Amino acid sequence: MTTELPSPIHIVGGGLAGSEAAWQIANRGVPVILHEMRGLRMTDAHKTDDLAELVCSNSFRSDDSVSNAVGVLHAEMRLAGSLIMQAADRNQVPAGGALAVDREGFSQAVTHEILQHPLISVVREEISGLPPQEWDNVIVSTGPLTAPSLAESIRAATGADSLSFFDAIAPIVHRDTINMDVAWYQSRYDKVGPGGTGKDYINCPMDRSQYEIFINALMAGDKTVFKDWEHVPYFDGCLPIEVMAERGFETLRHGPMKPMGLTNAHNPTVKAYAVVQLRQDNALGTLYNMVGFQTKLKYGAQTDIFRLIPGLENAEFARLGGLHRNTYINSPVLLDPSLTLKSRPGLRFAGQITGCEGYVESASIGLLAGRFAAAERLGKPTSPPPPTSAFGALLGHITGGHIVSDEESGKRSFQPMNINFGLFPEPEPGSVVTTVDGKRLKGKDKTVAKRRAIAARALNDCRAWLEVAG
Numbered sequence: 179m180t181t182e183l184p185s186p187i188h189i190v191g192g193g194l195a196g197s198e199a200a201w202q203i204a205n206r207g208v209p210v211i212l213h214e215m216r217g218l219r220m221t222d223a224h225k226t227d228d229l230a231e232l233v234c235s236n237s238f239r240s241d242d243s244v245s246n247a248v249g250v251l252h253a254e255m256r257l258a259g260s261l262i263m264q265a266a267d268r269n270q271v272p273a274g275g276a277l278a279v280d281r282e283g284f285s286q287a288v289t290h291e292i293l294q295h296p297l298i299s300v301v302r303e304e305i306s307g308l309p310p311q312e313w314d315n316v317i318v319s320t321g322p323l324t325a326p327s328l329a330e331s332i333r334a335a336t337g338a339d340s341l342s343f344f345d346a347i348a349p350i351v352h353r354d355t356i357n358m359d360v361a362w363y364q365s366r367y368d369k370v371g372p373g374g375t376g377k378d379y380i381n382c383p384m385d386r387s388q389y390e391i392f393i394n395a396l397m398a399g400d401k402t403v404f405k406d407w408e409h410v411p412y413f414d415g416c417l418p419i420e421v422m423a424e425r426g427f428e429t430l431r432h433g434p435m436k437p438m439g440l441t442n443a444h445n446p447t448v449k450a451y452a453v454v455q456l457r458q459d460n461a462l463g464t465l466y467n468m469v470g471f472q473t474k475l476k477y478g479a480q481t482d483i484f485r486l487i488p489g490l491e492n493a494e495f496a497r498l499g500g501l502h503r504n505t506y507i508n509s510p511v512l513l514d515p516s517l518t519l520k521s522r523p524g525l526r527f528a529g530q531i532t533g534c535e536g537y538v539e540s541a542s543i544g545l546l547a548g549r550f551a552a553a554e555r556l557g558k559p560t561s562p563p564p565p566t567s568a569f570g571a572l573l574g575h576i577t578g579g580h581i582v583s584d585e586e587s588g589k590r591s592f593q594p595m596n597i598n599f600g601l602f603p604e605p606e607p608g609s610v611v612t613t614v615d616g617k618r619l620k621g622k623d624k625t626v627a628k629r630r631a632i633a634a635r636a637l638n639d640c641r642a643w644l645e646v647a648g
């Protein structure tokens with residue numbers, strides 16, 4: 179007796195996310211039709227027809243699952259039977275504590291596994307508009323370089339403000355690394371906005387000589403150059419800070435570094451010459467972004483220069499600033515917790531287009547979207563990962579954890595993000611080692627102990643989730 183197969187799930191885009199989603203779905207007994215345009219049409223960054231091509235670095239970053247957030251995500255993906263991690267592990271090249279891969283071997287291994295899977299068909303074609311309605315269960319995972327006609331259709335369906343073609347990212351700092359003996363909480367003019375308290379920003383003051391040193395460092399700092407095809411425009415209102423600094427010594431202190439309406443709580447009688455403001459970035463309150471500090475400075479230069487800011491001398495950055503070509507949607511507004519477009523049931527997004535960043539993160543969101551889509555097709559409930567797991571922390575950033583809009587400007591503020599410990603809930607107090615050999619842990623040692631507790635909890639909770647979710 180033959181059992182009838184469920185009808186297929188369509189996936190648009192066979193990159194890191196689409197390949198992982200296809201694997202997860204097919205391994206649950208549901209057929210997949212994977213539509214990939216390369217073979218007929220290239221993107222500006224891809225070079226081959228292989229699925230899951232790595233467009234730049236060959237590194238999946240740290241493989242340390244004990245104290246590194248992306249290492250925890252690797253471990254969770256391995257537990258969840260990830261194709262991307264299997265192919266990476268089999269094609270590993272030496273890279274110290276990082277997981278780096280032979281890029282061709284890696285993509286060829288993914289392509290081989292997908293092509294030989296009896297439930298997956300790969301169709302080489304460009305999907306040039308929103309998927310047709312008769313595709314009742316579909317995942318769009320077309321990545322940062324989504325073909326223009328599809329991108330335009332997504333924009334038309336979701337609203338002009340809902341799709342970005344560039345990211346203009348300001349650095350994000352772990353709140354517990356900001357020196358509050360120097361910085362203070364205050365909103366400009368103590369204004370209490372919707373949901374605010376009048377103390378919503380962290381403020382870092384500068385005197386004139388500190389400001390001068392900072393401006394000179396900005397202008398001298400190493401900058402990255404755009405690739406020819408990126409055509410990244412400089413929009414008014416989101417100019418890189420180093421470009422603003424070049425326009426005149428005073429430009430920044432009349433812009434994002436203006437000191438007006440702020441009184442230094444540690445030194446109320448002395449007016450700061452300039453102030454750097456940081457605004458809460460996630461609902462957990464563990465991350466703060468540097469307001470108006472989008473930049474093209476190289477990463478090394480950013481850490482050196484931003485640590486010149488009083489209060490940020492020991493800052494740890496959850497992500498550094500950047501300006502790239504990148505297609506991504508305003509997920510916290512548009513998607514539900516199972517990555518489904520609220521306005522069109524059955525249509526999910528996955529990968530970098532949802533506002534995660536990086537190979538591993540994109541693949542892991544593909545893994546979740548695949549599992550959710552398969553459950554839906556099989557008439558089962560979609561089982562979300564616990565928020566304490568790396569999967570859950572990343573999904574939370576995309577679908578809910580982020581502060582949605584900027585009260586001052588009213589603009590959307592969702593920006594792409596790598597996995598990092600700031601996205602996880604704080605560890606339970608009793609779970610963190612506080613003393614070693616009778617000595618209390620301080621500074622970096624305390625931070626590492628906290629991260630270890632978060633990592634251990636994530637893996638435990640992920641295991642428990644997978645035992646139930648399968």
Ligand SMILES: Cc1cc2nc3c(=O)[nH]c(=O)nc-3n(C[C@H](O)[C@H](O)[C@H](O)COP(=O)(O)OP(=O)(O)OC[C@H]3O[C@@H](n4cnc5c(N)ncnc54)[C@H](O)[C@@H]3O)c2cc1C
Pocket residue numbers: 190191192193194195196213214215216220221223224230231233234235236303304305306319320321322323324325328503528529530531535536537538540541
């Ligand atoms: C220039 C550049 C450099 C990068 N460097 C790094 C790096 O060093 N490290 C890192 O971790 N991340 C890097 N990234 C981010 C990286 O692209 C993503 O992390 C990852 O590839 C995203 O996976 P994805 O599956 O979402 O998209 P992709 O891997 O890009 O896959 C999307 C797929 O969809 C296909 N597609 C697009 N439109 C259509 C359509 N209309 N119809 C059919 N198919 C379509 C594309 O051909 C592609 O195969 C870089 C991105 C860019 C643009």
